[in-house]
Amino acid sequence: MPIKVLIADDHKLFRQGMISLMRTRQDLVEVIGEAETGEEAVQMAEQLHPDVILMDIYMPEMDGLQAAKKIHARFPEISIVMLTSSERDGHLYEAVQVGAAGYLLKSLDADELFDLLKGVISGEPAMTRAIAGKLLKAVANRMVDDEKGEQALTERELFVLRLVASGATNQIIAEKLSISINTVKSHLKSILGKLQLENRTQAATYAMKHGLVMPRDG
Amino acid sequence: MPIKVLIADDHKLFRQGMISLMRTRQDLVEVIGEAETGEEAVQMAEQLHPDVILMDIYMPEMDGLQAAKKIHARFPEISIVMLTSSERDGHLYEAVQVGAAGYLLKSLDADELFDLLKGVISGEPAMTRAIAGKLLKAVANRMVDDEKGEQALTERELFVLRLVASGATNQIIAEKLSISINTVKSHLKSILGKLQLENRTQAATYAMKHGLVMPRDG
DNA sequence: TCAGGGATCACTCTTTCGGGTGAGGCCGGA
DNA sequence: TCCGGCCTCACCCGAAAGAGTGATCCCTGA
Numbered sequence: 001m002p003i004k005v006l007i008a009d010d011h012k013l014f015r016q017g018m019i020s021l022m023r024t025r026q027d028l029v030e031v032i033g034e035a036e037t038g039e040e041a042v043q044m045a046e047q048l049h050p051d052v053i054l055m056d057i058y059m060p061e062m063d064g065l066q067a068a069k070k071i072h073a074r075f076p077e078i079s080i081v082m083l084t085s086s087e088r089d090g091h092l093y094e095a096v097q098v099g100a101a102g103y104l105l106k107s108l109d110a111d112e113l114f115d116l117l118k119g120v121i122s123g124e125p126a127m128t129r130a131i132a133g134k135l136l137k138a139v140a141n142r143m144v145d146d147e148k149g150e151q152a153l154t155e156r157e158l159f160v161l162r163l164v165a166s167g168a169t170n171q172i173i174a175e176k177l178s179i180s181i182n183t184v185k186s187h188l189k190s191i192l193g194k195l196q197l198e199n200r201t202q203a204a205t206y207a208m209k210h211g212l213v214m215p216r217d218g
Numbered sequence: 219m220p221i222k223v224l225i226a227d228d229h230k231l232f233r234q235g236m237i238s239l240m241r242t243r244q245d246l247v248e249v250i251g252e253a254e255t256g257e258e259a260v261q262m263a264e265q266l267h268p269d270v271i272l273m274d275i276y277m278p279e280m281d282g283l284q285a286a287k288k289i290h291a292r293f294p295e296i297s298i299v300m301l302t303s304s305e306r307d308g309h310l311y312e313a314v315q316v317g318a319a320g321y322l323l324k325s326l327d328a329d330e331l332f333d334l335l336k337g338v339i340s341g342e343p344a345m346t347r348a349i350a351g352k353l354l355k356a357v358a359n360r361m362v363d364d365e366k367g368e369q370a371l372t373e374r375e376l377f378v379l380r381l382v383a384s385g386a387t388n389q390i391i392a393e394k395l396s397i398s399i400n401t402v403k404s405h406l407k408s409i410l411g412k413l414q415l416e417n418r419t420q421a422a423t424y425a426m427k428h429g430l431v432m433p434r435d436g
Numbered sequence: 437t438c439a440g441g442g443a444t445c446a447c448t449c450t451t452t453c454g455g456g457t458g459a460g461g462c463c464g465g466a
Numbered sequence: 467t468c469c470g471g472c473c474t475c476a477c478c479c480g481a482a483a484g485a486g487t488g489a490t491c492c493c494t495g496a
Contacts, residue, residue, distance in 0.1 A: 011303060011324035013331065017235020020242060058303075085229055106229035113231065154442065167420030169482065182445050185484070190442095192484085199452090200483075201422045202385030208426035372472065387452065400475050407454070408472095417482090418453075 002030040003121055006050035008041035008067065009034075009083075010059045014106075018054070021110050028114055038062025045071045045078060051121050055100075057084040057091055065094050072099035079120045083108075088210065092134060102126025153194060158212065160187040164200050165207035220248040221339055224268035226259035226285065227252075227301070228277045232324075236272070239328050246332055256280025263289045263296060269339050273318075275302040275309055283312050290317035297338045301326075310352060320344025371412060378405040382418050383425035 005022065007015050015034050022029045033048045035041035039061045045053060053071065055064040068080045081102035082095045095103050102116065102125055116126040125132075153161065163173045170188070174181040188200065197203050223240065225233050233252045240247045251266045253259035257279045263271060271289065275282040286298045299320035300313045313321050320334065320343055334344040343350075371379065381391045388406065392399040406418065415421050 013239075013301075013324045013326050013328060014232055014235060016328045017232060017239050020238035021231075021235050024238060083231075106231045108231050110231060110234045156443065164419065165423055167415070167417060167423060169417070170484095171482080179443085180445055181482095182447085183443070186444075189484070189486095197385070199385055199387070201382065201419050204419045204422045205383055205385060205426055208423055374473065388454095389452080397473085398475055400477085401473070403454070404474075407456095410454085416454095 002026060002028055003117055004032045004048070004051045005029050005117070006033045006035065006041070006044055006048060006053045007031055008038070008053060008059065008064060009056040010036050011056075012036070025114055029117060038064055038067030041067045042070050045075060049075070050078060052079045052081060052117060054081055054083040057082060057086050065091070065098055068095065068100055069098035081117075081120060081126045092131065103131050104128065105131075153191060157187050157191050157194075160184060161191055161203055161207050162212055164188065165204040165212065167204070220244060220246055221335055222250045222266070222269045223247050223335070224251045224253065224259070224262055224266060224271045225249055226256070226271060226277065226282060227274040228254050229274075230254070243332055247335060256282060256285030259285045260288050263293060267293070268296060270297045270299060270335060272299055272301040275300060275304050283309070283316055286313065286318055287316035299335075299338060299344045310349065321349050322346065323349075371409060375405050375409050375412075378402060379409055379421060379425050382406065383422040385422070
């Protein structure tokens, strides 16, 4: 019995390509559905109960990480494998946190993908060595950070940081969050302190590097 | 005789998917090669002389737009169709200027792609109505020639931009380049003008998005 | 109950940005 | 030869940023 796969990706050409590819390995995998948005992915996961969902991150309406979170909460038996072009570490970490069973890049080879899918249904994580290495480092760094007493950013600070990265001035940020510019400065100072940065420009590049911003192109 | 196609995209899975798709229409198209980087695309265009190149924009080493420019200059008979997920207008305009014969989104349907490819080899532009509409508007607004056209940064400006993205202040940049802070300001003003940005923070995120900064571990 | 952290805000002060304007030297194309 | 772009620099000025200090309110955990 082939592995039942749901493909969630907003690029129709990519979906069609994957379907065409998987048709060459009908013994192993069977695409039982496609979703174009995160919303659709959640609905189809409920209706079709696939074994595995190949989920992109950038999708309209609801991104793949949010969709994965919802699906994993309701159907933990479904293995969700993020299949994306994003090499942002932040996306990887978030994927792990929302319960993804794997994180693969679209630069992967099709045969490797098939191999990893075989493992996934028996509970193995689907990821390349490079990705696994990143996770290890992250865990190690997290421990080091904890010992150092380094603090994570609060929700509010993350929000401010995202806006800073978008190029917004403190005044604009204040208006968007309906708070005073003094508060924005206060948050920003806290951000710079926690991340050991010197100015908003460094904060912006930090945010980009760690995938805290979601550009709608790529 | 099928249309000879070269696929340039850094995502192996996407390339394999496209090849698998095109194999279903062997009467119409034949994939004669793949390229993973812009560099490779230029080389393979020279070696293989395809009829059409399906070119992604984001690629390592050299992006698709630069590659298209080089290829078009040397082999104007090759039709270069940008096949990307970028809905950024700037990319579209730039594509037109480097001589691309078409601009398509990956959200396209495979059958539509095949139809458009048929037209391309007889000289028709490959684009959807939505894209064509954008171009019309741009021409009407004289945006292509007047504003979006000349947005190429000079070497000096690129250098300044990279330093801006690293979080350096104008003073620091001036010291690193051994010029006065006034000159740095002058360059930065020019950068902001060309890229239609408002401040250095936006310039920094722009630099990150366009890979102008050397990626570091972290 | 009390300490501590988070979110909010005010006020001051110095530095940095970024716009405006103008200008000189250099170099390559029309 | 002249025009235009590039790189360089200067001065002015208002706006924005960022450091410093202190304060209030709320919530949570020891």
